[in-house]
Amino acid sequence: MPDTALEAAANQVMTCRATGQAPVVRTFFDLPTFTATHVVHDPATRACAIIDSVMDYDPASGRTDHAMAQDIVDYVTAEKLRVEWLLETHVHADHLSAAPWLQKRLGGRLGIGHAILKVQDIFGKLFNAGTRFARDGSQFDALFDDGARFTLGALPVTVLHVPGHTPADMAYVIGEAAFIGDTLFMPDSGTARADFPGGDARMLYHSIRRLLALPAETRVFLCHDYKAPGRDAFAWETTIGAERDNNVHVHDGVDENAFVQMRTARDATLSLPNLIMPSVQVNMRGGHLPEPEDNGVSYIKIPLSRS
Ligand SMILES: [Fe+2]
Numbered sequence: 001m002p003d004t005a006l007e008a009a010a011n012q013v014m015t016c017r018a019t020g021q022a023p024v025v026r027t028f029f030d031l032p033t034f035t036a037t038h039v040v041h042d043p044a045t046r047a048c049a050i051i052d053s054v055m056d057y058d059p060a061s062g063r064t065d066h067a068m069a070q071d072i073v074d075y076v077t078a079e080k081l082r083v084e085w086l087l088e089t090h091v092h093a094d095h096l097s098a099a100p101w102l103q104k105r106l107g108g109r110l111g112i113g114h115a116i117l118k119v120q121d122i123f124g125k126l127f128n129a130g131t132r133f134a135r136d137g138s139q140f141d142a143l144f145d146d147g148a149r150f151t152l153g154a155l156p157v158t159v160l161h162v163p164g165h166t167p168a169d170m171a172y173v174i175g176e177a178a179f180i181g182d183t184l185f186m187p188d189s190g191t192a193r194a195d196f197p198g199g200d201a202r203m204l205y206h207s208i209r210r211l212l213a214l215p216a217e218t219r220v221f222l223c224h225d226y227k228a229p230g231r232d233a234f235a236w237e238t239t240i241g242a243e244r245d246n247n248v249h250v251h252d253g254v255d256e257n258a259f260v261q262m263r264t265a266r267d268a269t270l271s272l273p274n275l276i277m278p279s280v281q282v283n284m285r286g287g288h289l290p291e292p293e294d295n296g297v298s299y300i301k302i303p304l305s306r307s
Contacts, residue, residue, distance in 0.1 A: 164204025
């Protein structure tokens, strides 16, 4: 069966490269969580999208802060950008989203993949979130399916569903650039883990092969970088061609079984992200804190495992 969504994305990249329709990307890197937030805009219309924003959070005190998000507000204001979208590539497990805070100040619509319903179901049960936690994606303004298309100003956007790291990962192809969330990392760093609830290494392989079928010249923007050994600077931009040639986990020639074996063995050695408990409980609610209790305070739960 032809992959019409992927074909549409690939054609879009080729057309935009031919016509010179390129988005401007400014990246804000959050050192505590190694997250790259991308502010991408169409220079012709100043329409802009903010992808994977970060709310600062101190786990010891439970205090939240918006210094990083304020930097984004300042940039958007100085550049006279008009925020149309706040996009999440997935429900992150390592940082809290600042999307609602940014939306209040800058406007725009909050979008994520349709499979968020699956993620809300998994984590709603895991955290016994109760009936007040709606598991229908209603915390978001738009739920994208594979192949969804819209525009950012004059720039075409095609959305691809790329599950595996989590069930709801999406890649946003904007003009000639792909914002691929946690699928691939920089070529010298490999790929994202696939062992969170609902994750699947085999599914991740297929999603990655799909992304790697985009034109080699496609600019690729990542959600994280941890500086591979031997590299001095953080990096978050590469190309599909560079990933195909050099990705240490999944360059051309690595087959599905070899990848799954490597990914599974590696995931078994990784500890959970420091902020997984607050991140998931906030991000499954679209970046909102859990419903306050009768004293007006929101709490993060930690399920204790029975030994
Ligand atoms: Fe992630």
